[in-house]
Amino acid sequence: MLVRNRVPAFHSLLASLGFRIFQRMPTVYIKTYGCQMNERDSEAVAAQLVGRGYTLVLDEKSADVVLLNTCSVRDLAEQKAIGKMQAMVGHSRKHREKQVFGYLGCMAQSRGSDLVQDGSGVQLVVGTQKFHRVADHVDALVAGRAESLVDVDSEEGSQSRLSEHLALNEGATRRQVSAFVSIMQGCNQHCTFCIVPYTRGRERSRTIQEIVEECRGLVDKGVREITLLGQIVTSFGRREMASVDGRSPFVQLLEAVHGIDGLERIRFTSPHPKGYGQDLIEAYGRLPKLVESAHIPLQSGSDRVLKAMHRGYTAERFEGIVAGLRAVRPEMGLTTDIIVGFPGETEAEFEETIGLCQRVQFDNAFVFKYSPRKDTPAASMEGALPEEVIEERHRRLLDVINTVGASKYDALVGRRMSILVEGVSRRNPARYEGRTRCNKIVVFSGGPRHVGQTIDVRIERVGTFTLYGDPAVLGLGLEEDLANGERGGRGVQVESVVLEEANR
Numbered sequence: 001m002l003v004r005n006r007v008p009a010f011h012s013l014l015a016s017l018g019f020r021i022f023q024r025m026p027t028v029y030i031k032t033y034g035c036q037m038n039e040r041d042s043e044a045v046a047a048q049l050v051g052r053g054y055t056l057v058l059d060e061k062s063a064d065v066v067l068l069n070t071c072s073v074r075d076l077a078e079q080k081a082i083g084k085m086q087a088m089v090g091h092s093r094k095h096r097e098k099q100v101f102g103y104l105g106c107m108a109q110s111r112g113s114d115l116v117q118d119g120s121g122v123q124l125v126v127g128t129q130k131f132h133r134v135a136d137h138v139d140a141l142v143a144g145r146a147e148s149l150v151d152v153d154s155e156e157g158s159q160s161r162l163s164e165h166l167a168l169n170e171g172a173t174r175r176q177v178s179a180f181v182s183i184m185q186g187c188n189q190h191c192t193f194c195i196v197p198y199t200r201g202r203e204r205s206r207t208i209q210e211i212v213e214e215c216r217g218l219v220d221k222g223v224r225e226i227t228l229l230g231q232i233v234t235s236f237g238r239r240e241m242a243s244v245d246g247r248s249p250f251v252q253l254l255e256a257v258h259g260i261d262g263l264e265r266i267r268f269t270s271p272h273p274k275g276y277g278q279d280l281i282e283a284y285g286r287l288p289k290l291v292e293s294a295h296i297p298l299q300s301g302s303d304r305v306l307k308a309m310h311r312g313y314t315a316e317r318f319e320g321i322v323a324g325l326r327a328v329r330p331e332m333g334l335t336t337d338i339i340v341g342f343p344g345e346t347e348a349e350f351e352e353t354i355g356l357c358q359r360v361q362f363d364n365a366f367v368f369k370y371s372p373r374k375d376t377p378a379a380s381m382e383g384a385l386p387e388e389v390i391e392e393r394h395r396r397l398l399d400v401i402n403t404v405g406a407s408k409y410d411a412l413v414g415r416r417m418s419i420l421v422e423g424v425s426r427r428n429p430a431r432y433e434g435r436t437r438c439n440k441i442v443v444f445s446g447g448p449r450h451v452g453q454t455i456d457v458r459i460e461r462v463g464t465f466t467l468y469g470d471p472a473v474l475g476l477g478l479e480e481d482l483a484n485g486e487r488g489g490r491g492v493q494v495e496s497v498v499l500e501e502a503n504r
Protein backbone atom coordinates (compact mmCIF):
# COMPACT_ATOMS: atom_id res chain seq x y z
CA MET A 1 0.00 0.00 0.00
CA LEU A 2 1.25 3.41 -0.89
CA VAL A 3 0.39 6.01 1.71
CA ARG A 4 0.92 9.66 1.01
CA ASN A 5 0.66 12.20 3.74
CA ARG A 6 1.71 15.69 2.91
CA VAL A 7 2.56 17.84 5.91
CA PRO A 8 3.65 21.21 4.52
CA ALA A 9 4.10 22.76 7.96
CA PHE A 10 6.31 19.89 9.00
CA HIS A 11 8.21 20.21 5.71
CA SER A 12 8.98 23.87 6.47
CA LEU A 13 10.00 22.96 9.96
CA LEU A 14 12.43 20.37 8.63
CA ALA A 15 13.88 22.92 6.23
CA SER A 16 14.32 25.37 9.08
CA LEU A 17 16.08 22.61 11.00
CA GLY A 18 18.58 22.09 8.22
CA PHE A 19 17.08 19.23 6.19
CA ARG A 20 18.86 20.05 2.97
CA ILE A 21 19.55 16.64 1.51
CA PHE A 22 16.11 16.16 -0.02
CA GLN A 23 14.04 18.78 -1.82
CA ARG A 24 10.84 16.91 -0.90
CA MET A 25 9.89 14.72 2.03
CA PRO A 26 12.02 11.57 1.86
CA THR A 27 10.61 8.26 0.69
CA VAL A 28 10.96 5.04 2.72
CA TYR A 29 11.01 1.39 1.73
CA ILE A 30 10.59 -1.25 4.45
CA LYS A 31 11.07 -4.97 3.86
CA THR A 32 10.03 -7.43 6.55
CA TYR A 33 11.47 -10.90 7.16
CA GLY A 34 9.86 -13.45 9.47
CA CYS A 35 6.75 -13.61 11.56
CA GLN A 36 3.60 -11.55 12.11
CA MET A 37 5.25 -9.86 15.10
CA ASN A 38 7.83 -8.45 12.70
CA GLU A 39 5.10 -7.40 10.28
CA ARG A 40 3.36 -5.57 13.08
CA ASP A 41 6.60 -3.84 14.18
CA SER A 42 7.22 -2.77 10.57
CA GLU A 43 3.73 -1.38 10.31
CA ALA A 44 4.19 0.67 13.49
CA VAL A 45 7.52 2.01 12.20
CA ALA A 46 5.89 2.87 8.87
CA ALA A 47 3.08 4.68 10.71
CA GLN A 48 5.62 6.68 12.73
CA LEU A 49 7.43 7.75 9.57
CA VAL A 50 4.23 8.55 7.66
CA GLY A 51 3.11 10.60 10.66
CA ARG A 52 6.23 12.71 10.18
CA GLY A 53 5.57 13.24 6.49
CA TYR A 54 7.65 10.49 4.92
CA THR A 55 6.15 8.64 1.94
CA LEU A 56 6.19 4.85 1.78
CA VAL A 57 7.24 3.30 -1.52
CA LEU A 58 7.22 -0.27 -2.79
CA ASP A 59 10.58 -0.14 -4.59
CA GLU A 60 13.90 0.18 -2.78
CA LYS A 61 15.56 1.84 -5.77
CA SER A 62 13.30 4.88 -5.54
CA ALA A 63 13.56 5.17 -1.73
CA ASP A 64 15.69 7.67 0.14
CA VAL A 65 15.58 5.48 3.25
CA VAL A 66 15.72 1.67 3.09
CA LEU A 67 14.98 -0.40 6.20
CA LEU A 68 15.14 -4.19 6.54
CA ASN A 69 13.24 -5.56 9.53
CA THR A 70 15.07 -8.81 10.18
CA CYS A 71 14.46 -12.30 11.55
CA SER A 72 16.97 -14.48 13.41
CA VAL A 73 14.94 -17.67 13.82
CA ARG A 74 16.94 -19.41 11.11
CA ASP A 75 20.36 -18.72 9.67
CA LEU A 76 18.84 -18.62 6.19
CA ALA A 77 16.67 -15.63 7.13
CA GLU A 78 19.74 -13.72 8.34
CA GLN A 79 21.75 -14.57 5.22
CA LYS A 80 18.88 -13.43 3.01
CA ALA A 81 18.67 -10.06 4.74
CA ILE A 82 22.44 -9.56 4.58
CA GLY A 83 22.53 -10.55 0.89
CA LYS A 84 19.65 -8.22 0.11
CA MET A 85 21.33 -5.34 1.93
CA GLN A 86 24.65 -5.89 0.14
CA ALA A 87 22.91 -5.90 -3.24
CA MET A 88 20.99 -2.71 -2.45
CA VAL A 89 24.06 -0.90 -1.12
CA GLY A 90 26.04 -1.97 -4.22
CA HIS A 91 23.31 -0.69 -6.53
CA SER A 92 23.07 2.56 -4.61
CA ARG A 93 26.81 3.22 -4.92
CA LYS A 94 26.59 2.92 -8.68
CA HIS A 95 23.30 4.67 -9.33
CA ARG A 96 22.34 7.02 -6.49
CA GLU A 97 23.92 9.90 -4.72
CA LYS A 98 22.65 9.19 -1.22
CA GLN A 99 20.45 6.59 0.42
CA VAL A 100 20.15 5.76 4.11
CA PHE A 101 20.25 2.01 4.86
CA GLY A 102 19.24 0.41 8.15
CA TYR A 103 18.64 -2.93 9.84
CA LEU A 104 15.86 -3.28 12.43
CA GLY A 105 14.66 -6.10 14.68
CA CYS A 106 16.03 -9.47 15.74
CA MET A 107 19.24 -9.69 13.70
CA ALA A 108 19.95 -6.03 14.44
CA GLN A 109 19.59 -6.90 18.14
CA SER A 110 21.88 -9.93 18.03
CA ARG A 111 24.61 -8.50 15.77
CA GLY A 112 24.48 -4.84 16.85
CA SER A 113 27.38 -2.63 15.79
CA ASP A 114 28.95 -5.45 13.71
CA LEU A 115 26.41 -4.50 11.05
CA VAL A 116 27.79 -0.97 10.60
CA GLN A 117 31.38 -2.03 9.98
CA ASP A 118 33.43 -0.02 7.50
CA GLY A 119 32.28 -0.59 3.99
CA SER A 120 28.91 -2.12 4.84
CA GLY A 121 27.12 1.05 3.76
CA VAL A 122 24.69 0.58 6.65
CA GLN A 123 24.11 3.57 8.92
CA LEU A 124 21.30 2.46 11.20
CA VAL A 125 20.88 -0.55 13.49
CA VAL A 126 17.85 -0.61 15.79
CA GLY A 127 17.10 -3.49 18.16
CA THR A 128 13.84 -5.06 19.26
CA GLN A 129 13.20 -2.79 22.24
CA LYS A 130 13.84 0.42 20.29
CA PHE A 131 11.39 0.34 17.38
CA HIS A 132 9.70 3.42 18.82
CA ARG A 133 12.93 5.39 18.24
CA VAL A 134 13.29 4.53 14.54
CA ALA A 135 11.70 7.74 13.23
CA ASP A 136 13.94 9.91 15.45
CA HIS A 137 17.02 8.06 14.23
CA VAL A 138 15.98 8.23 10.58
CA ASP A 139 15.37 11.98 10.95
CA ALA A 140 18.85 12.42 12.42
CA LEU A 141 20.52 10.49 9.59
CA VAL A 142 18.51 12.20 6.84
CA ALA A 143 19.36 15.61 8.31
CA GLY A 144 23.03 14.68 8.51
CA ARG A 145 23.09 15.15 12.29
CA ALA A 146 24.61 11.68 12.68
CA GLU A 147 26.87 9.51 10.56
CA SER A 148 25.58 6.22 11.92
CA LEU A 149 23.42 5.09 14.84
CA VAL A 150 23.28 1.80 16.74
CA ASP A 151 20.49 1.52 19.33
CA VAL A 152 20.13 -1.98 20.76
CA ASP A 153 19.88 -1.38 24.51
CA SER A 154 17.03 -2.83 26.53
CA GLU A 155 14.40 -0.34 27.63
CA GLU A 156 11.94 -0.60 30.49
CA GLY A 157 8.33 -0.36 29.24
CA SER A 158 9.23 -0.70 25.55
CA GLN A 159 6.33 -3.15 25.05
CA SER A 160 3.92 -0.24 25.48
CA ARG A 161 5.64 2.24 23.19
CA LEU A 162 4.64 0.94 19.79
CA SER A 163 0.93 1.49 19.25
CA GLU A 164 0.94 3.41 15.93
CA HIS A 165 -1.10 1.98 13.05
CA LEU A 166 -1.32 3.16 9.47
CA ALA A 167 -5.09 2.69 9.71
CA LEU A 168 -5.15 5.37 12.41
CA ASN A 169 -3.12 7.81 10.35
CA GLU A 170 -4.92 10.87 9.00
CA GLY A 171 -3.66 10.14 5.49
CA ALA A 172 -4.91 6.52 5.35
CA THR A 173 -6.69 6.14 2.03
CA ARG A 174 -8.21 2.70 2.29
CA ARG A 175 -10.08 0.71 4.82
CA GLN A 176 -8.22 -1.86 6.87
CA VAL A 177 -10.43 -4.77 7.87
CA SER A 178 -8.03 -6.85 9.92
CA ALA A 179 -5.29 -5.58 12.21
CA PHE A 180 -2.52 -6.92 14.42
CA VAL A 181 -2.18 -5.66 17.99
CA SER A 182 0.91 -6.50 20.03
CA ILE A 183 0.05 -7.47 23.60
CA MET A 184 3.46 -8.48 24.94
CA GLN A 185 7.13 -8.81 24.10
CA GLY A 186 9.70 -11.47 24.85
CA CYS A 187 9.60 -15.06 26.06
CA ASN A 188 10.85 -16.87 29.16
CA GLN A 189 10.33 -20.41 27.91
CA HIS A 190 13.88 -20.87 26.58
CA CYS A 191 13.21 -23.71 24.17
CA THR A 192 16.65 -25.08 23.46
CA PHE A 193 16.52 -24.40 19.69
CA CYS A 194 15.16 -20.87 19.90
CA ILE A 195 16.97 -17.57 19.74
CA VAL A 196 13.90 -15.46 20.53
CA PRO A 197 14.53 -15.13 24.29
CA TYR A 198 17.93 -13.66 23.40
CA THR A 199 16.71 -11.27 20.70
CA ARG A 200 13.37 -10.26 22.23
CA GLY A 201 14.24 -10.43 25.92
CA ARG A 202 12.15 -11.51 28.87
CA GLU A 203 8.34 -11.48 28.89
CA ARG A 204 6.86 -8.00 29.32
CA SER A 205 3.13 -7.45 28.94
CA ARG A 206 1.09 -4.36 28.26
CA THR A 207 -1.93 -3.60 30.42
CA ILE A 208 -5.38 -4.83 29.43
CA GLN A 209 -6.61 -1.24 29.40
CA GLU A 210 -3.92 -0.09 26.94
CA ILE A 211 -4.63 -2.98 24.60
CA VAL A 212 -8.39 -2.47 24.69
CA GLU A 213 -7.97 1.24 23.93
CA GLU A 214 -5.77 0.45 20.93
CA CYS A 215 -8.28 -2.15 19.66
CA ARG A 216 -11.17 0.25 20.15
CA GLY A 217 -9.39 2.94 18.13
CA LEU A 218 -8.90 0.46 15.28
CA VAL A 219 -12.53 -0.68 15.36
CA ASP A 220 -13.63 2.98 15.22
CA LYS A 221 -11.65 3.22 11.96
CA GLY A 222 -13.42 0.21 10.43
CA VAL A 223 -11.30 -2.73 11.59
CA ARG A 224 -13.48 -5.81 12.15
CA GLU A 225 -10.93 -8.47 13.09
CA ILE A 226 -8.03 -8.19 15.51
CA THR A 227 -5.17 -10.64 15.93
CA LEU A 228 -3.47 -10.34 19.33
CA LEU A 229 0.25 -10.87 18.92
CA GLY A 230 3.19 -11.87 21.04
CA GLN A 231 6.03 -14.38 21.14
CA ILE A 232 4.06 -16.46 23.69
CA VAL A 233 0.64 -14.84 24.04
CA THR A 234 -0.77 -17.43 26.40
CA SER A 235 1.75 -16.21 28.99
CA PHE A 236 0.31 -12.71 28.74
CA GLY A 237 0.30 -10.87 32.06
CA ARG A 238 1.33 -13.82 34.16
CA ARG A 239 4.11 -11.80 35.83
CA GLU A 240 2.02 -8.66 36.30
CA MET A 241 -1.56 -9.86 36.97
CA ALA A 242 -3.35 -12.48 39.01
CA SER A 243 -5.78 -15.10 37.81
CA VAL A 244 -9.40 -14.31 38.67
CA ASP A 245 -11.82 -17.15 39.39
CA GLY A 246 -9.48 -19.56 37.60
CA ARG A 247 -9.24 -17.33 34.52
CA SER A 248 -5.68 -16.50 33.48
CA PRO A 249 -4.69 -12.90 32.57
CA PHE A 250 -4.78 -13.95 28.89
CA VAL A 251 -8.37 -15.16 29.16
CA GLN A 252 -9.25 -11.94 31.02
CA LEU A 253 -7.76 -10.01 28.11
CA LEU A 254 -9.80 -12.01 25.58
CA GLU A 255 -12.94 -11.21 27.56
CA ALA A 256 -12.11 -7.49 27.64
CA VAL A 257 -11.41 -7.32 23.89
CA HIS A 258 -14.53 -9.38 23.23
CA GLY A 259 -16.56 -6.62 24.87
CA ILE A 260 -15.64 -4.02 22.18
CA ASP A 261 -18.72 -3.07 20.18
CA GLY A 262 -18.24 -3.38 16.43
CA LEU A 263 -15.41 -5.93 16.66
CA GLU A 264 -16.47 -9.18 14.98
CA ARG A 265 -13.53 -11.53 15.26
CA ILE A 266 -10.60 -12.16 17.59
CA ARG A 267 -7.55 -14.27 16.76
CA PHE A 268 -4.21 -14.65 18.50
CA THR A 269 -0.73 -15.94 17.77
CA SER A 270 1.62 -17.46 18.90
CA PRO A 271 0.33 -19.44 21.85
CA HIS A 272 2.21 -22.18 23.70
CA PRO A 273 0.52 -25.55 24.33
CA LYS A 274 1.21 -25.08 28.06
CA GLY A 275 -1.13 -22.08 27.97
CA TYR A 276 -4.18 -24.11 26.91
CA GLY A 277 -5.66 -24.59 30.34
CA GLN A 278 -9.32 -25.42 30.85
CA ASP A 279 -10.07 -21.70 31.19
CA LEU A 280 -8.88 -21.01 27.63
CA ILE A 281 -10.67 -24.02 26.18
CA GLU A 282 -13.88 -22.94 27.93
CA ALA A 283 -13.41 -19.40 26.61
CA TYR A 284 -13.99 -20.78 23.10
CA GLY A 285 -17.37 -21.97 24.29
CA ARG A 286 -18.56 -18.64 25.66
CA LEU A 287 -16.81 -15.96 23.55
CA PRO A 288 -18.37 -16.14 20.07
CA LYS A 289 -16.00 -13.52 18.62
CA LEU A 290 -13.08 -15.84 19.36
CA VAL A 291 -12.93 -17.65 16.02
CA GLU A 292 -12.60 -21.40 15.43
CA SER A 293 -8.94 -21.25 14.59
CA ALA A 294 -5.79 -22.12 16.50
CA HIS A 295 -2.14 -22.21 15.49
CA ILE A 296 -0.57 -24.36 18.22
CA PRO A 297 3.15 -25.11 17.76
CA LEU A 298 3.75 -28.84 18.20
CA GLN A 299 7.47 -28.97 17.22
CA SER A 300 7.72 -32.76 17.68
CA GLY A 301 5.53 -35.79 18.32
CA SER A 302 8.22 -37.52 20.40
CA ASP A 303 8.25 -37.01 24.18
CA ARG A 304 12.03 -37.45 24.33
CA VAL A 305 12.58 -34.80 21.66
CA LEU A 306 10.03 -32.47 23.28
CA LYS A 307 11.95 -32.79 26.53
CA ALA A 308 15.27 -32.11 24.81
CA MET A 309 13.64 -29.06 23.24
CA HIS A 310 12.47 -27.91 26.71
CA ARG A 311 8.91 -27.59 25.48
CA GLY A 312 7.17 -28.52 28.71
CA TYR A 313 4.41 -30.87 27.43
CA THR A 314 4.03 -34.37 26.07
CA ALA A 315 2.51 -35.59 22.82
CA GLU A 316 -0.42 -36.98 24.80
CA ARG A 317 -1.05 -33.60 26.42
CA PHE A 318 -0.96 -31.93 22.99
CA GLU A 319 -3.54 -34.35 21.64
CA GLY A 320 -5.66 -33.75 24.74
CA ILE A 321 -5.67 -29.99 23.99
CA VAL A 322 -6.80 -30.65 20.41
CA ALA A 323 -9.55 -32.97 21.61
CA GLY A 324 -10.69 -30.37 24.15
CA LEU A 325 -10.84 -27.60 21.54
CA ARG A 326 -12.70 -29.79 19.04
CA ALA A 327 -15.19 -30.80 21.72
CA VAL A 328 -16.05 -27.12 22.25
CA ARG A 329 -15.74 -26.05 18.59
CA PRO A 330 -15.95 -28.99 16.16
CA GLU A 331 -15.15 -26.72 13.18
CA MET A 332 -11.83 -25.64 14.69
CA GLY A 333 -9.17 -24.97 12.02
CA LEU A 334 -5.83 -26.21 13.34
CA THR A 335 -2.34 -25.37 12.15
CA THR A 336 1.05 -25.93 13.70
CA ASP A 337 4.84 -25.58 13.50
CA ILE A 338 7.08 -28.65 13.43
CA ILE A 339 10.86 -28.96 13.42
CA VAL A 340 12.40 -31.99 11.72
CA GLY A 341 15.96 -33.13 12.28
CA PHE A 342 16.45 -31.86 15.84
CA PRO A 343 19.81 -33.16 17.16
CA GLY A 344 19.53 -36.83 18.07
CA GLU A 345 16.07 -37.31 16.52
CA THR A 346 15.86 -40.99 15.58
CA GLU A 347 13.84 -42.45 12.74
CA ALA A 348 11.41 -43.92 15.30
CA GLU A 349 11.00 -40.52 16.98
CA PHE A 350 10.39 -38.86 13.63
CA GLU A 351 7.73 -41.47 12.90
CA GLU A 352 6.06 -40.54 16.19
CA THR A 353 5.71 -37.04 14.75
CA ILE A 354 4.23 -38.44 11.55
CA GLY A 355 1.82 -40.59 13.56
CA LEU A 356 0.66 -37.66 15.65
CA CYS A 357 0.07 -35.55 12.54
CA GLN A 358 -2.01 -38.33 11.01
CA ARG A 359 -4.10 -38.60 14.18
CA VAL A 360 -4.56 -34.87 14.76
CA GLN A 361 -5.22 -34.02 11.08
CA PHE A 362 -3.89 -30.48 10.93
CA ASP A 363 -5.32 -28.19 8.27
CA ASN A 364 -1.79 -27.03 7.51
CA ALA A 365 1.65 -26.83 9.10
CA PHE A 366 4.92 -24.98 8.76
CA VAL A 367 7.57 -27.68 8.65
CA PHE A 368 11.04 -26.37 9.50
CA LYS A 369 14.34 -28.10 8.91
CA TYR A 370 16.32 -27.79 12.14
CA SER A 371 18.95 -25.07 11.82
CA PRO A 372 21.39 -24.49 14.71
CA ARG A 373 21.34 -20.97 16.11
CA LYS A 374 24.51 -19.69 17.69
CA ASP A 375 24.45 -19.54 21.51
CA THR A 376 21.33 -21.71 21.87
CA PRO A 377 21.69 -24.93 23.91
CA ALA A 378 20.65 -27.16 21.01
CA ALA A 379 23.50 -25.82 18.84
CA SER A 380 26.01 -27.67 21.01
CA MET A 381 23.97 -30.87 21.48
CA GLU A 382 25.38 -34.12 20.21
CA GLY A 383 23.69 -36.04 17.43
CA ALA A 384 23.52 -33.45 14.66
CA LEU A 385 21.84 -35.13 11.69
CA PRO A 386 23.21 -35.18 8.14
CA GLU A 387 21.61 -32.64 5.82
CA GLU A 388 20.23 -35.37 3.55
CA VAL A 389 18.41 -37.05 6.47
CA ILE A 390 16.82 -33.75 7.46
CA GLU A 391 15.84 -33.09 3.83
CA GLU A 392 14.29 -36.53 3.46
CA ARG A 393 12.29 -36.22 6.70
CA HIS A 394 11.16 -32.74 5.71
CA ARG A 395 9.88 -34.08 2.39
CA ARG A 396 8.09 -37.05 4.00
CA LEU A 397 6.40 -34.95 6.64
CA LEU A 398 5.35 -32.35 4.09
CA ASP A 399 3.73 -35.11 2.02
CA VAL A 400 1.66 -36.13 5.03
CA ILE A 401 0.73 -32.52 5.88
CA ASN A 402 -0.21 -31.72 2.28
CA THR A 403 -2.24 -34.89 1.82
CA VAL A 404 -4.21 -34.37 5.03
CA GLY A 405 -4.60 -30.64 4.31
CA ALA A 406 -5.84 -31.26 0.76
CA SER A 407 -8.48 -33.71 1.95
CA LYS A 408 -9.68 -31.24 4.59
CA TYR A 409 -9.94 -28.48 2.01
CA ASP A 410 -11.65 -30.78 -0.50
CA ALA A 411 -14.28 -31.62 2.10
CA LEU A 412 -15.37 -27.98 2.11
CA VAL A 413 -16.47 -27.97 -1.55
CA GLY A 414 -20.20 -27.38 -1.70
CA ARG A 415 -20.30 -25.90 1.80
CA ARG A 416 -21.70 -22.47 2.48
CA MET A 417 -19.18 -20.53 4.57
CA SER A 418 -19.13 -17.17 6.27
CA ILE A 419 -16.20 -14.97 5.28
CA LEU A 420 -15.01 -11.56 6.41
CA VAL A 421 -14.05 -9.77 3.20
CA GLU A 422 -10.59 -8.23 3.49
CA GLY A 423 -10.11 -6.68 0.05
CA VAL A 424 -8.57 -7.40 -3.31
CA SER A 425 -7.10 -10.88 -3.64
CA ARG A 426 -3.34 -11.09 -3.30
CA ARG A 427 -3.37 -14.02 -5.71
CA ASN A 428 -5.58 -12.47 -8.36
CA PRO A 429 -6.01 -8.68 -8.31
CA ALA A 430 -9.16 -8.98 -10.44
CA ARG A 431 -10.94 -10.74 -7.57
CA TYR A 432 -11.58 -10.22 -3.87
CA GLU A 433 -10.77 -12.38 -0.90
CA GLY A 434 -12.08 -13.02 2.56
CA ARG A 435 -11.25 -15.32 5.42
CA THR A 436 -13.39 -17.98 7.06
CA ARG A 437 -13.56 -18.11 10.84
CA CYS A 438 -11.36 -21.22 10.67
CA ASN A 439 -8.72 -19.10 8.87
CA LYS A 440 -9.04 -20.27 5.28
CA ILE A 441 -8.77 -17.78 2.47
CA VAL A 442 -11.66 -17.69 0.00
CA VAL A 443 -11.20 -15.94 -3.35
CA PHE A 444 -14.38 -14.77 -5.05
CA SER A 445 -15.63 -12.26 -7.60
CA GLY A 446 -16.90 -9.71 -5.14
CA GLY A 447 -16.64 -5.96 -5.18
CA PRO A 448 -15.57 -3.00 -3.10
CA ARG A 449 -18.85 -2.73 -1.24
CA HIS A 450 -18.16 -6.12 0.34
CA VAL A 451 -14.92 -5.00 1.96
CA GLY A 452 -15.36 -5.20 5.72
CA GLN A 453 -18.60 -7.17 5.41
CA THR A 454 -19.21 -10.67 6.67
CA ILE A 455 -20.94 -12.58 3.88
CA ASP A 456 -21.77 -16.15 3.00
CA VAL A 457 -20.28 -17.76 -0.09
CA ARG A 458 -20.60 -21.26 -1.46
CA ILE A 459 -17.31 -23.05 -1.95
CA GLU A 460 -17.03 -24.14 -5.58
CA ARG A 461 -13.51 -25.44 -5.85
CA VAL A 462 -10.15 -25.75 -4.09
CA GLY A 463 -6.66 -24.57 -4.99
CA THR A 464 -3.47 -25.05 -2.99
CA PHE A 465 -4.59 -24.07 0.50
CA THR A 466 -7.10 -21.64 -1.03
CA LEU A 467 -10.85 -21.91 -1.51
CA TYR A 468 -12.80 -20.38 -4.38
CA GLY A 469 -16.36 -19.21 -3.74
CA ASP A 470 -19.17 -18.59 -6.18
CA PRO A 471 -20.66 -15.10 -5.94
CA ALA A 472 -23.39 -15.72 -8.53
CA VAL A 473 -25.15 -18.15 -6.24
CA LEU A 474 -25.57 -15.48 -3.63
CA GLY A 475 -26.21 -12.52 -5.99
CA LEU A 476 -23.40 -10.25 -4.85
CA GLY A 477 -23.87 -7.67 -7.64
CA LEU A 478 -20.52 -8.25 -9.27
CA GLU A 479 -20.81 -5.90 -12.28
CA GLU A 480 -21.86 -2.90 -10.23
CA ASP A 481 -19.04 -3.43 -7.74
CA LEU A 482 -16.28 -3.86 -10.27
CA ALA A 483 -17.13 -0.43 -11.65
CA ASN A 484 -16.07 1.11 -8.34
CA GLY A 485 -12.49 1.58 -7.25
CA GLU A 486 -12.17 1.00 -3.51
CA ARG A 487 -9.80 -1.69 -2.24
CA GLY A 488 -9.56 -3.01 1.25
CA GLY A 489 -6.78 -4.61 3.19
CA ARG A 490 -5.62 -6.95 5.89
CA GLY A 491 -2.96 -5.23 7.89
CA VAL A 492 -0.40 -3.26 5.97
CA GLN A 493 2.76 -4.77 4.59
CA VAL A 494 5.22 -2.66 2.74
CA GLU A 495 6.85 -5.84 1.61
CA SER A 496 7.34 -9.01 3.55
CA VAL A 497 8.99 -12.40 3.36
CA VAL A 498 6.74 -14.60 5.42
CA LEU A 499 6.97 -17.92 7.18
CA GLU A 500 5.72 -19.86 4.18
CA GLU A 501 9.42 -20.15 3.37
CA ALA A 502 9.59 -22.86 5.99
CA ASN A 503 8.12 -25.29 3.53
CA ARG A 504 10.51 -24.59 0.67
Ligand code: SF4
Pocket: 187, 188, 189, 190, 191, 194, 195, 196, 197, 231, 232, 272
Ligand atom coordinates in the same frame (compact mmCIF):
# COMPACT_ATOMS: atom_id res chain seq x y z
S1 SF4 B 1 8.01 -20.56 23.37
FE1 SF4 B 1 8.35 -19.91 21.25
S2 SF4 B 1 9.40 -17.93 21.37
FE2 SF4 B 1 9.54 -18.88 23.40
S3 SF4 B 1 11.53 -19.95 23.38
FE3 SF4 B 1 9.98 -21.45 22.75
S4 SF4 B 1 9.91 -21.36 20.49
FE4 SF4 B 1 11.00 -19.50 21.23
